Amino acid sequence: MGRHPGYPFDPRSTAYVRSGDFWAIPTRRGGWYCCGQVLGFPAFGDRRSIIVGLLDWCEPDLPIADSIVGAGVLDYGDTHVKTVRETGGTLLGHSTPPVVRGLDNPDLGAWGYKVIEGLAHLHFGRHFPEEPHPAVERPMGISG
Template sequence: MKYPFKPKSTSYIEQGQFWAVPIGSDKFSAGVVLALRSSNGKTDSRAFLAGLLDWSGDTPPTKEELITCSVLHKGFAHIKTITETGGEILGKIDSSWDIPESVEYTDSILTWGYNSIVKKACKAFNSS
């Protein structure tokens, strides 16, 4: 896989891939693909399980900075959550979150709007 790339569907995204989440002027947090979403055994082409990592910085995240991060929030998200916020998948980290690569859709996990991850990151890291 060549990074960075802009996903158009879930066909090329994988668990552990991350993107920058802008949180104010010149600050960033990080989103991560936690799992693909399936329904009745079929992988969804647009939705996936996203996570907000406990990291923020003055530059977009790197693999080395995210290795030991934990997940602050998770929710089902549309692929536009990546393309409308950070824009591109920047790389991939090995996951240590004990989540399967594919999860079935369930009402017990919230479904986020495109900008929900930005709002959650701003709140977590006190950015406007």
């Protein structure tokens, strides 16, 4: 394996992807961003699979390592590395991932490329008001 490409980078494989790498998931309205994070790698299955989590984080600026510290995981699943490209484009940085139980479960749910984006929209995006655009305050989200 060669040298890590540095951040940001568009992962085409899992060669340089590490647990803790994160990316921005733009909300469909509101002009804000949610955050996905690589939580680990499945013990069995495809070499291009990663376990990702949707963080309880939504801000008007792109996530940075310091801003996501302490954010909990709302949901997680096993998905293809292409998910990053399909929902945000590039891995922006690295931060210690939260501890999540059940990552080693061989029956961990498999997610399609856009599942995390749909969850982000359900949890945050649909709660933004139509005006003003972009929104000036974070919405409460489903769990309030």
